[in-house]
Amino acid sequence: MKQGIYKVLSNEKLTETVYKMVIEGDTSDLTKPGQFINFTVEGCYLRRPISVCDWDESTITVIYKVVGEGTEKMKAWKEGYECDVLVGLGNGFDVSLSGNEPLLIGGGVGVPPMYGLCKRLIAEGKKVKVILGFNTKDEIFYEEEFKALGAETTVTTVDGSHGVKGFVTDAMKDMSYSYFYTCGPMPMFKAIEKTAVGSGEYSFEERMGCGFGACMGCSCKTKYGNKRICKDGPVLKREEIIW
């Protein structure tokens, strides 16, 4: 974990409520896809934890949904704005367990961390399948970006306005895969848990105080004892989760 001042390079609208921001600064503490960073937002007391979509030697890309006071303010940050960020938080996805044909499932604003994961798995020569779930076609983002990485990408929409009609589980039930990774809302997780075959990892969300393991605000019980979503998670392995 590192704290630093990061400079906004771009902050653009992807859909009605979802924004993509690229910031510049020290990225050496990001070691795994699925980690998150924690933004200070002027006028808000607590930091705003946002998952990392992708990163390189000097930039970090985040995709966030505007859901409240903090993200409302963040969407107004212009190029050149300097923000205070804690970088390299949480325990991300374990790419070493993927096998040759991993399946990545992202739901809504759970899609972003799947992108960084997908990129790294493809770089390792894996044949990656991706399912991206949205409610309707206006909410879709990053379909082309996943395809450009070379992933076999399926989009589902609940209303059938684009891709497969239904939920991510409708698309995954006939697929074969060596391992799965997922991030998204709890109802989606529960449906995946019923449908998925074999081992996998889930990335959880919880209201956090600090984001680095000090306050015990985001604890959960697992089969291997109490864990902090922010520090021991947000990614937990399927076999340890108590539903």
Added chain:
Amino acid sequence: MVNTKVNLCGLELDNPVIPASGTFGFGYEFAELYDINCLGSFSFKGTTLESRFGNPTPRIAECTSGMINSVGLQNPGVYDVIANELPKLKKVFDKKVIANIGGFSVEEYVKCSELLDKEDQVGILEINISCPNVHAGGTNFGTSPEGAKEVIKAVKAVTTKPVIAKLTPNVTDITEIALACEEAGADGLSLINTLFGMRIDLKTKKPVIANKMGGFSGPAIFPVALRAVYQVYDKVKIPVVGIGGVSSAKDVIEMMLAGACAVQVGAANLVNPYACRDIINELPAVMEQYKITDLKEIIGGAH
């Protein structure tokens, strides 16, 4: 050259800055970031006899200039703290620590205190009779002079270490509880614990926190804490540790002018993990700015 050294119940501190219990874990998350030996001391995560998971989540809500928590004394239990946490802490912190002890019965406070009394690393026992997040016990002892007296007397009987009682502000008159603790033999007082508060989510129209209510902390409560320290300092002869919304060296000085001999920093650690280090670093310059050469001399200076 300014002197930042203070004395807390016989414990010499290099400076008055102490991370508050529950905001600093057992230190090692912070030791990854900076050398925590710069701290005056620190009060470790509230420890109970048995291990506790605490309350359901969500446990955190944001407020204007502050936050609400409803962690509910999650901790691995005193036996695990002694066997695992304290040895790990010793590797990153050379100084004496303050053992924060929670309980649900007098017997539990006593047993925990007895066990922690034997630990060399522990310099002071801080008895938490003020947790707002546990229904049985905890704050019940801290809201009546009789309850407070009973716990402190019983703990004093089983330890040779100084005993500090941590007080709740959620009472009609905090000085009554303070006096009861002093009478029971407390060597010091720390105040205030969090204010009982809540938030409601306008989208769901339900409380944000699963437990509905929790403890409100952060800069918003600083004036309340300062007032309580000022009032208590007037009534008791034992040392007072000021807690509540402290976020800067100026806040430390203000708290000490009200009567605190040392200061605990809580919520600030969660939003800026370097908060305590930053406060300690800026303290000498701020002292010079206000023409203070020896911090000890300003304690209670506002009275």
